[in-house]
Amino acid sequence: MRDNRYRRQTAAGPQEIVSREIVFKPPPQVHYGSQMMAKLNSLIRPLVQALHPYVPGEQPKIPGLIKLNTNENPYPPSPRVRAAVRAAVDARLRLYPDPSAERLREKLAQLHNCRIENILVSNGSDEGLALAVRGFVEPGMEGDSGTVQYFTPSYSLYPVLADSHGARKNAVPLHPDFSLPSVAELKRGKAWQFHSALTLITTPNAPSGRGYETASLEKLCRAQKGVVVLDEAYVDFARENALALALQFPHVLAARTFSKAYSLCFQRVGYLVGHPGLIGAIHRLRDSYNVNGLGQIAAETTLDDLPYYQGNFKKIIATREELSRELTKLGFRVLPSQTNFILTRPPVYSARQWLAKLRDHKILVRWFSAPEVDSYLRITIGTMAEARLLLTAARQILKR
Numbered sequence: 001m002r003d004n005r006y007r008r009q010t011a012a013g014p015q016e017i018v019s020r021e022i023v024f025k026p027p028p029q030v031h032y033g034s035q036m037m038a039k040l041n042s043l044i045r046p047l048v049q050a051l052h053p054y055v056p057g058e059q060p061k062i063p064g065l066i067k068l069n070t071n072e073n074p075y076p077p078s079p080r081v082r083a084a085v086r087a088a089v090d091a092r093l094r095l096y097p098d099p100s101a102e103r104l105r106e107k108l109a110q111l112h113n114c115r116i117e118n119i120l121v122s123n124g125s126d127e128g129l130a131l132a133v134r135g136f137v138e139p140g141m142e143g144d145s146g147t148v149q150y151f152t153p154s155y156s157l158y159p160v161l162a163d164s165h166g167a168r169k170n171a172v173p174l175h176p177d178f179s180l181p182s183v184a185e186l187k188r189g190k191a192w193q194f195h196s197a198l199t200l201i202t203t204p205n206a207p208s209g210r211g212y213e214t215a216s217l218e219k220l221c222r223a224q225k226g227v228v229v230l231d232e233a234y235v236d237f238a239r240e241n242a243l244a245l246a247l248q249f250p251h252v253l254a255a256r257t258f259s260k261a262y263s264l265c266f267q268r269v270g271y272l273v274g275h276p277g278l279i280g281a282i283h284r285l286r287d288s289y290n291v292n293g294l295g296q297i298a299a300e301t302t303l304d305d306l307p308y309y310q311g312n313f314k315k316i317i318a319t320r321e322e323l324s325r326e327l328t329k330l331g332f333r334v335l336p337s338q339t340n341f342i343l344t345r346p347p348v349y350s351a352r353q354w355l356a357k358l359r360d361h362k363i364l365v366r367w368f369s370a371p372e373v374d375s376y377l378r379i380t381i382g383t384m385a386e387a388r389l390l391l392t393a394a395r396q397i398l399k400r
């Protein structure tokens, strides 16, 4: 398969490589002749040439923007965590970190009332998800053994992971209100594969924020014959979590992260919980030193300081509820959320226009072009002060 993007850009001149959402401009002093580009392209696997990379939310270079676009926590890591990381910046930076993050896994095992063999720590939960794809899905195979299955909309990384592994994708729509279809509905609908090698379920759902009941997830897990990963990135802001299912069913894993609820995006620490059989398989596959040393220390200390974070969950949930109420008064349709963000359909202007108008007010939010959600904005819950600034901006935009 040839790369259409490359052909398009050679027609226009070789200086700019345009994919769906990113633009790569080679440094001006380097001349990329079209012959050279064609030669280099022939060295790259067709699968990689055709790949649409995951598009992360903007990390702005200009100061002073209110950043409500990537579901980061508005509160810093606890003072103890920051002190522990600072104290670890010493001569030991020359050493490799603990390759199996044993102390962190011990603490996590204690927290979740399981054994250290039930836990794999990863470089963000993204790495755990990628390892699951590599570990359980046969690339290039038609049918169940080669399929990564997920609901749409859900985390937009899943199709990228499937594509980059050469796996088949089976994307099955959620209900229009983003609730989970029942097992009976999935059976009737025929599109769902109960034997798919891997099923990824974002719970609570992103980008809708909708929470799912453990009882419904349990029914789905019972019906599923391949591996199921319950991606619980936002679960600390929800009413229920389904971690018990990962310890109950040998084919179910839970993916968790320190990024969102524990204010550690920068350090990249996540983990998988599940049966030692599956967890052990992923240990064989991962890089030896997949989690950096400072990240391990930050995560360990986080687990010693949980009341600080539980206080922050309460503040974020209170802000989420107040922001939802106030936006509703302004005519926004706000979906109920069990996460640290809301999905909302704005009034008067299109969601895409609101994205630009809020940016003019120095407020970054997120808009997705996928048809199921393109009339919505996803807004991360910041501090109460940030929520009030957002509301002031929204009122001004609506007045004009």
Ligand SMILES: Cc1ncc(COP(=O)(O)O)c(C=O)c1O
Pocket: 071, 123, 124, 125, 126, 127, 155, 202, 206, 231, 233, 256, 257, 258, 259, 265, 268, 269, 270
């Ligand atoms: C649903 C979901 N899962 C996993 C992640 C990955 O989190 P991290 O790799 O930072 O742990 C994200 C990040 O946005 C997410 O939205």
